[in-house]
Amino acid sequence: MPTPDPTTLLPQLVLVLAYLPLAMRLSWWDAREHRLPNPLVGALTAVTLLGLGLSALVEPALRSPLRVALVLAAVIGTGAVLLALLTPPLLGMGDAKTLPVVVLMTSMLGGGAVVAGACGALLLAGIAGAVTLVRTGTGRARFALGPVLLSTPFLGLLSVPLLGPALGG
Numbered sequence: 001m002p003t004p005d006p007t008t009l010l011p012q013l014v015l016v017l018a019y020l021p022l023a024m025r026l027s028w029w030d031a032r033e034h035r036l037p038n039p040l041v042g043a044l045t046a047v048t049l050l051g052l053g054l055s056a057l058v059e060p061a062l063r064s065p066l067r068v069a070l071v072l073a074a075v076i077g078t079g080a081v082l083l084a085l086l087t088p089p090l091l092g093m094g095d096a097k098t099l100p101v102v103v104l105m106t107s108m109l110g111g112g113a114v115v116a117g118a119c120g121a122l123l124l125a126g127i128a129g130a131v132t133l134v135r136t137g138t139g140r141a142r143f144a145l146g147p148v149l150l151s152t153p154f155l156g157l158l159s160v161p162l163l164g165p166a167l168g169g
Contacts, residue, residue, distance in 0.1 A: 030094070037094075
């Protein structure tokens with residue numbers, strides 16, 4: 001029986017043990033209230049950073065991917081906050097503040113998970129938007145994007161085998 005690879009196993013453990021419980025709570029909150037409370041977003045970010053940081057301490061091979069993921073999360077998070085400030089109807093500030101931890105977690109699952117997760121999240125957001133449009137009959141109705149964003153790492157992890165051939169894997 002082959003030994004599991006810690007460079008893939010440790011981020012997956014962080015995903016399930018640290019990220020998932022708070023992501024579920026935030027998703028429920030956003031679906032109900034259409035907002036993502038700062039204390040919960042902060043807790044999700046802190047717990048995920050702590051888990052990934054400890055993983056990188058235990059497994060040195062995770063240090064370089066963690067650095068790359070942190071830079072990617074910072075760059076995309078900054079862009080999201082600017083977008084939310086400049087065009088509030090397009091992206092809520094709660095979603096913009098949640099995006100860096102989503103990018104961080106997804107990036108630690110591998111490049112294929114980033115592409116697959118982004119594709120899955122875009123597809124899911126499009127479906128949610130279409131359902132909202134049909135249900136309300138107006139293009140001005142809003143839907144909670146938080147649950148879609150927060151599901152990105154899981155969509156990426158689950159979709160990599162489907163997109164693997166397209167990604168050259």
